[in-house]
Amino acid sequence: MFVKRKALPCAVIFIRLILVFTQNEVVNWKSSWSSANSLCELAGSMLTGEVTAEKIDITDITNEEQPYWIGAVSLHTPWFDVFTCKVVTQRDFIKKVNIQVNDNNRPVHQCFQECEQYRVFGLSTNACFCFNKLQISGDLCQNRRVSPTSFDVYGYSNSAGIDQAAVVQYDTNSLNPRPFPYNGTGTGDCVAAILVPGESLSSRSSHKLLPCDSRLPYICNGQLVSGPVDWADAVLQCDVVLSSVHQGLYSMDVQSTTVAWTGISRRSDLYWTADVALNENSLFNCLAVRIIANGEASISKKDCKEELPFLCKKGTKAVSCIPIFFNC
Structure with missing residues (x-):
């Protein structure tokens, strides 16, 4: 006589895996940037100063063209519309801050920060202006580029009076925010x-x-x-x-x-995570490194939700829970 054995129930246990890296180490399981950042100290996360690919040790990266998360982000402003250049007077603006556009690699970003409490900011040759609304009336003026490699634009007029300024206006539309980010x-x-x-x-x-x-x-x-x-x-x-x-x-x-x-x-700046405090209101993309032609490293911006392998910093730990299934 055969006795039917009762089937054992399906069981799952989790093994906590801890890896300690003696050098910058490639982790090939794919994860979002925030998950990767919680698993280990990402390569570059303790660096400060200018973000460059040369500061990342890519010795152990063998898969060319594959991007790997690193400990750096691209922090950016909200979106804004550029509006036509207008000649304004003192009665038009609320606040004025002196900013020279020459030899300045981020005048629009700087002007936005000065006028963050106002809907509209404007940039001229030597100053930033804050407004509560767009200036529709007034003489037209000329849009000018800060430099051939810059995408910042300011206002110029050779006929503006001593109490006037030519400004290119940037409208943050902060009173009626648009869907992020324009679908x-x-x-x-x-x-x-x-x-x-x-x-x-x-x-x-x-x-x-x-x-x-x-x-x-x-x-x-x-x-x-x-x-x-x-x-x-x-x-x-x-x-x-x-x-x-x-x-x-x-x-x-x-x-x-x-x-x-x-x-x-919008305007953005690159930061190592040690140089910036991120919170739920921060607007940022995440950075990844990859090998390009001639074995050189290149850094690119990615959607932080994208799942990529990542590069952990020497001497740090990667912690993960691996499921083991029994009778399933």
């Missing part, structure tokens, strides 16, 4: 609209967040201009604001799906 995909600091034949363009349309040096056609005063130019040149060549909430809804006459610059951008 866009990507990690770039300049926004391009995806134009679809027969569809109206709005703040709810799909967008791409691209590097500002990408060369694209652009939208000027409701019209598509073929270009292609980078984002700052689009602003310089458009004497009226690019596509933005100020123009409302309109249809673009395109024959096929087209990606074109809008007047929307």
Whole structure:
């Protein structure tokens, strides 16, 4: 006679795995940046100063082109629209701070920080201005680029009076925040609209967040201009604001799906995590390192939710719980 044995229940136990690294070590299981950052001290996390790929030891990276999380982030401002250059007077602005645009690699970012409590900030040759609203009236002036490699734009006029200033205005629209980030995909600091034949363009349309040096056609005063130019040149060549909430809804006459610059951008700076305090209100992307041509290292911005392998710092621990299944 055979006796049927009662099946044992399925059981799962977890083994706590602790790895101690004697050098920068590649961890090949994939994780979001925040999870990787909690598992070990990511390579670079204790560094300070300028973020460069040369500071990361990539000796143990053998998989070229594969990005690996490191202990660094790209902290950025909220989005803002660039608005046409206007000549303003003292009665128009609330606050003025002297800022020289020459030999300044981040004047727009600096001006934003000075005017963070106001909706609009404006940049001239030698000053930053804070406003409660956009300045619609007043004489037009000229958009100028800070330098050929900069994407910051300021206002210039050779006819402004002694009590006047030519400013390019940046509208944070802080009183009516738009959806983050314009339903866009990507990690770039300049926004391009995806134009679809027969569809109206709005703040709810799909967008791409691209590097500002990408060369694209652009939208000027409701019209598509073929270009292609980078984002700052689009602003310089458009004497009226690019596509933005100020123009409302309109249809673009395109024959096929087209990606074109809008007047929307932000500014960002790179930080090692030791140099910045992150919290739930912080706006940031996460940085990864990879090997490119000639065995050199390159750092790129990634969506922090993307799952990548990571690089742990020498002398730190990676802790993980591994499930072991019995009778399952």
